[in-house]
Amino acid sequence: MARGVTKRAILDRPAIAWAIAALWLAYLVAIPIGYMTVDSLTDDGLTLAAYVDFFEDPKLRTAMRNSLTVAAGVAVLSVLVGAPLAFGVARTQMRGRSLVSAAMIVCLVSPDFLLAMAYIALAGPNAGYFNQALRAVFELKTESGPLNIFTLWGLVLTALPHGVSYFFLALVPALRNVDPALEEASRVQGAGPIETIRDVTLPLMRPALLSGALLAFSGSLAMYGPPHMLRLNVLTISIRESLVRLDFKAASAASMVLILMSLAALVLYRHSTRQAERFRTVGGKSFSERAGAEGRIAAAFTVLGIVYVLAVLVVPYGGMTVISLMKSVGMGFSAGNWSFDNYRAVLGDPAVRKAATLSVSLAAATATLVTVMGFVVAYVVIRLKLRGRWLLDYMSIIPLAVPGTALAIALAVVYLNPPLNALGLYGGFGILFVAYLTRFITFGVRTSQSSLIQLSPEFEEASRVGGASGLKTVALITLPMMRQALVYAWLLVFVLALPELSASIILKGIHTQTLSTVLLDIWNGNGGLAQACAFGMTMFASVGLLLLIAAAIAKRASGGLRIGT
Amino acid sequence: MTPSENKADGSSSPGALSRASGVDLRVAGLRKSYGSVVAVHDVGFELPAGQMISLIGPSGCGKTTTLRMIAGLEQPDIGSIVAGGRVLVDDETRLPPEQRDLGMVFQSYALWPHMTVFDNLAYGLKRRGHAREAIAAKVAEVLRIVGMSQYGERFPGQLSGGQQQRVALSRAIATEPGILLFDEPLSNLDAVLREQMRFEIRSLQQRLGITGVYVTHSQDEALAMSDQIAVMRDGRIVQIGKPADIYGRPVTRFVAAFIGLTNIVELRAVAADGNGIAGSLPGGATIQARVGAIAAAPSGGTVAVSIRPVEIAIGRGAGAGTGDNRLAGRVRTTAFTGGLIDYFVDVGGGLELRVQTTPPAAAEPGDDVTLSFAADRTVVLAD
Numbered sequence: 009m010a011r012g013v014t015k016r017a018i019l020d021r022p023a024i025a026w027a028i029a030a031l032w033l034a035y036l037v038a039i040p041i042g043y044m045t046v047d048s049l050t051d052d053g054l055t056l057a058a059y060v061d062f063f064e065d066p067k068l069r070t071a072m073r074n075s076l077t078v079a080a081g082v083a084v085l086s087v088l089v090g091a092p093l094a095f096g097v098a099r100t101q102m103r104g105r106s107l108v109s110a111a112m113i114v115c116l117v118s119p120d121f122l123l124a125m126a127y128i129a130l131a132g133p134n135a136g137y138f139n140q141a142l143r144a145v146f147e148l149k150t151e152s153g154p155l156n157i158f159t160l161w162g163l164v165l166t167a168l169p170h171g172v173s174y175f176f177l178a179l180v181p182a183l184r185n186v187d188p189a190l191e192e193a194s195r196v197q198g199a200g201p202i203e204t205i206r207d208v209t210l211p212l213m214r215p216a217l218l219s220g221a222l223l224a225f226s227g228s229l230a231m232y233g234p235p236h237m238l239r240l241n242v243l244t245i246s247i248r249e250s251l252v253r254l255d256f257k258a259a260s261a262a263s264m265v266l267i268l269m270s271l272a273a274l275v276l277y278r279h280s281t282r283q284a285e286r287f288r289t290v291g292g293k294s295f296s297e298r299a300g301a302e303g304r305i306a307a308a309f310t311v312l313g314i315v316y317v318l319a320v321l322v323v324p325y326g327g328m329t330v331i332s333l334m335k336s337v338g339m340g341f342s343a344g345n346w347s348f349d350n351y352r353a354v355l356g357d358p359a360v361r362k363a364a365t366l367s368v369s370l371a372a373a374t375a376t377l378v379t380v381m382g383f384v385v386a387y388v389v390i391r392l393k394l395r396g397r398w399l400l401d402y403m404s405i406i407p408l409a410v411p412g413t414a415l416a417i418a419l420a421v422v423y424l425n426p427p428l429n430a431l432g433l434y435g436g437f438g439i440l441f442v443a444y445l446t447r448f449i450t451f452g453v454r455t456s457q458s459s460l461i462q463l464s465p466e467f468e469e470a471s472r473v474g475g476a477s478g479l480k481t482v483a484l485i486t487l488p489m490m491r492q493a494l495v496y497a498w499l500l501v502f503v504l505a506l507p508e509l510s511a512s513i514i515l516k517g518i519h520t521q522t523l524s525t526v527l528l529d530i531w532n533g534n535g536g537l538a539q540a541c542a543f544g545m546t547m548f549a550s551v552g553l554l555l556l557i558a559a560a561i562a563k564r565a566s567g568g569l570r571i572g573t
Numbered sequence: 574m575t576p577s578e579n580k581a582d583g584s585s586s587p588g589a590l591s592r593a594s595g596v597d598l599r600v601a602g603l604r605k606s607y608g609s610v611v612a613v614h615d616v617g618f619e620l621p622a623g624q625m626i627s628l629i630g631p632s633g634c635g636k637t638t639t640l641r642m643i644a645g646l647e648q649p650d651i652g653s654i655v656a657g658g659r660v661l662v663d664d665e666t667r668l669p670p671e672q673r674d675l676g677m678v679f680q681s682y683a684l685w686p687h688m689t690v691f692d693n694l695a696y697g698l699k700r701r702g703h704a705r706e707a708i709a710a711k712v713a714e715v716l717r718i719v720g721m722s723q724y725g726e727r728f729p730g731q732l733s734g735g736q737q738q739r740v741a742l743s744r745a746i747a748t749e750p751g752i753l754l755f756d757e758p759l760s761n762l763d764a765v766l767r768e769q770m771r772f773e774i775r776s777l778q779q780r781l782g783i784t785g786v787y788v789t790h791s792q793d794e795a796l797a798m799s800d801q802i803a804v805m806r807d808g809r810i811v812q813i814g815k816p817a818d819i820y821g822r823p824v825t826r827f828v829a830a831f832i833g834l835t836n837i838v839e840l841r842a843v844a845a846d847g848n849g850i851a852g853s854l855p856g857g858a859t860i861q862a863r864v865g866a867i868a869a870a871p872s873g874g875t876v877a878v879s880i881r882p883v884e885i886a887i888g889r890g891a892g893a894g895t896g897d898n899r900l901a902g903r904v905r906t907t908a909f910t911g912g913l914i915d916y917f918v919d920v921g922g923g924l925e926l927r928v929q930t931t932p933p934a935a936a937e938p939g940d941d942v943t944l945s946f947a948a949d950r951t952v953v954l955a956d
Binding site for chain 2: 464466467469470471472473474475476477478480484485488489
């Protein structure tokens with residue numbers, strides 16, 4: 009064994025594990041991002057021409073402005089909607105606290121384009137049911153409106169539930185972890201409850217508020233499905249359009265701009281979560297026994313919670329369910345217009361079946377490899393204490409800041425050009441697999457990391473002293489003790505990968521349609537609204553079921569459901 | 574001093590635990606640094622087979638790092654560790670932990686929660702390739718030794734803290750290791766249980782002839798459990814010896830104050846004769862001391878001496894008490910702590926001495942008293 013290589017000598021050949029982890033991350037993260045960076049900066053020599061073209065193109069400038077407007081709008085509204093909900097759940101005796109928490113997780117994990125579909129069906133200017141109802145009630149003479157979802161504001165509303173979930177899930181633990189004595193001291197000093205919230209609680213929450221808003225911001229920057237369905241010009245959409253025109257330089261430059269904006273948000277986010285660590289006055293202690301407000305205040309929060317769950321889950325997915333059961337959407341709510349024909353048509357469609365097979369295999373393979381390699385990377389970073397582990401740590405986070413669309417462009421550039429075009433991945437299963445692995449790498453690494461951090465090294469040390477080698481210790485002690493976290497990571501990645509759209513839509517080949525790209529085709533005309541809704545509801549139900557299993561596992565692992573970093 | 578050295582044949586098949594399994598341990602010149610911080614500096618000691626040594630000191634003194642280097646969980650920069658004649662670490666050799674034939678009791682116990690008590694105990698035996706029946710017999714035997722026979726099929730999470738402690742101890746001895754390491758094993762127990770386990774571990778260690786290295790920050794544990802104590806500070810051993818010697822003849826102010834309660838006073842205008850020194854207190858009284866670093870005391874200079882509160886007799890009035898050293902003072906305050914009474918006595922010149930006696934109280938606050946103590950209980954310190 010090499011001398012002085014490790015601080016805690018746990019693996020026999022730590023350098024090998026390090027090298028495997030580094031190669032893995034280099035292949036999936038450093039090569040595509042690095043290649044695209046170089047590619048966007050060169051054209052017979054170093055040049056900023058692609059970026060100059062980007063900022064001179066009025067359509068791209070509009071797209072960037074739209075992206076930023078929508079992301080900022082979602083971030084701000086997420087705070088306004090999410091903060092009261094988080095406070096209600098964390099600090100009052102409102103009813104339905106677990107319902108609201110569950111709704112947040114469902115919203116975050118279920119594909120964003122499903123909600124867009126539902127809102128379009130409900131608030132589309134011509135046929136949307138809200139508009140039909142409003143026109144009937146107010147006896148409006150127009151054939152369209154008054155609501156129009158096909159606007160930037162419509163996009164903000166469509167993306168809002170995602171943003172609110174990010175924000176909510178960041179804020180609730182922070183609210184719960186405040187030492188009640190800090191607020192009690194304020195009350196004893198003569199401040200009322202409102203003043204205490206304003207002067208003590210909110211300032212303590214600042215890092216969590218900021219990090220939640222930043223997650224909402226970067227999530228909205230990266231979204232592809234909703235703007236595609238709403239036919240709005242944002243960056244992710246124009247990136248794809250550039251590629252369709254085979255303008256790789258423009259696509260690369262636009263992708264880089266998008267990545268840099270997300271990266272800025274991610275850096276700020278990391279900074280604010282560090283701040284949150286510093287703000288935590290009592291380390292790791294939880295104060296869940298706090299009673300919280302009751303009576304009228306709690307009742308008000310209960311109403312708010314119910315309205316929110318209705319607006320983001322019950323009404324849209326209920327509406328979709330209703331539509332999916334109609335024989336003909338045009339006949340509306342009439343007797344005899346109901347059947348399961350749409351489900352039969354969709355589930356019997358050979359194209360859908362083929363796509364389902366592909367998506368399930370892709371998601372399963374991705375989840376497996378991401379979980380296994382996530383463990384390897386996490387083990388190297390947390391346990392082996394080798395030089396340069398921070399580099400692995402950073403590389404594993406970067407995919408969070410790379411929107412799926414931008415990643416797809418990077419992979420297209422890499423695998424269409426020498427030398428890696430020799431692999432022949434483009435247009436097939438391989439390119440999608442690589443894209444999925446990169447997109448979800450962070451979830452695998454993070455889940456293993458937080459589990460390993462909680463696992464005292466003494467368990468492994470006791471095994472070494474007991475006579476087991478480093479590898480044997482990993483097999484007999486570390487992995488069995490982490491099994492719930494690993495199963496949870498697998499399910500989470502599977503459920504996120506199954507309906508992946510933003511990279512798939514760019515990288516799919518003629519024979520490699522995924523579930524989500526087929527759904528878009530049906531939506532765009534091949535099958536019509538009712539069949540699309542039937543397809544969408546099937547997808548939603550599958551995601552929901554998998555989520556239930558994941559939640560049960562997370563509950564047994566006692567850490568609760570964790571998403572993101 | 575060495576009772577026996579029975580484990581010449583190394584690790585054999587598991588047999589009865591009645592014989593001594595401990596081997597002698599020689600640690601020399603250990604050094605460990607993390608970047609520019611030297612955590613352990615030239616640490617060495619020799620421990621005969623069947624004896625227990627305590628490494629004690631404040632947090633960050635290097636005691637745990639030293640233990641972990643013996644275990645092989647950290648590697649020293651330089652130095653050697655030899656157990657029973659077998660080199661664990663030196664310039665050429667660096668055995669990994671699994672090849673060192675050790676047992677270790679961890680601070681958190683580190684009982685694997687996904688295995689039953691039986692499987693926890695069988696783990697090390699399986700690694701050594703013993704047959705299934707031999708393992709079952711061995712596990713049953715060590716569980717009986719710690720009084721946990723009926724708990725073999727339980728999981729660690731179903732046991733109380735004290736029971737987990739016993740299982741951790743039995744896991745450490747199940748493989749009959751040459752050396753047993755203890756990393757503050759009692760720090761997670763409540764006071765009553767801690768006291769009880771202290772004697773259980775000590776009696777088990779003596780009965781089985783285990784060679785043990787015990788890391789603690791508790792002077793009570795160190796004094797009660799060990800044949801030798803090594804007091805550490807800033808990565809070095811500042812004093813090593815039998816518990817009675819460490820307590821009775823501390824070398825430095827740090828050792829005197831860290832092991833047991835003491836009064837440390839400065840003596841000025843020191844004069845030495847053949848078998849002791851004499852010097853004056855700030856109040857003018859002369860004090861004699863006949864033990865400790867007498868040779869190093871500078872003639873005419875200043876030295877510090879240590880006098881334990883329990884070594885000082887207290888009596889009302891001017892003529893009370895006998896002893897080489899006699900001081901007049903006035904009781905400022907007293908405190909009753911159950912078994913002992915504390916007196917804080919002003920002896921003039923701004924100096925206050927703490928005195929402890931068993932009840933009943935020998936003086937009240939405000940009383941004029943005479944303190945007396947023996948010169949051969951007054952220890953000259955080296956710093």
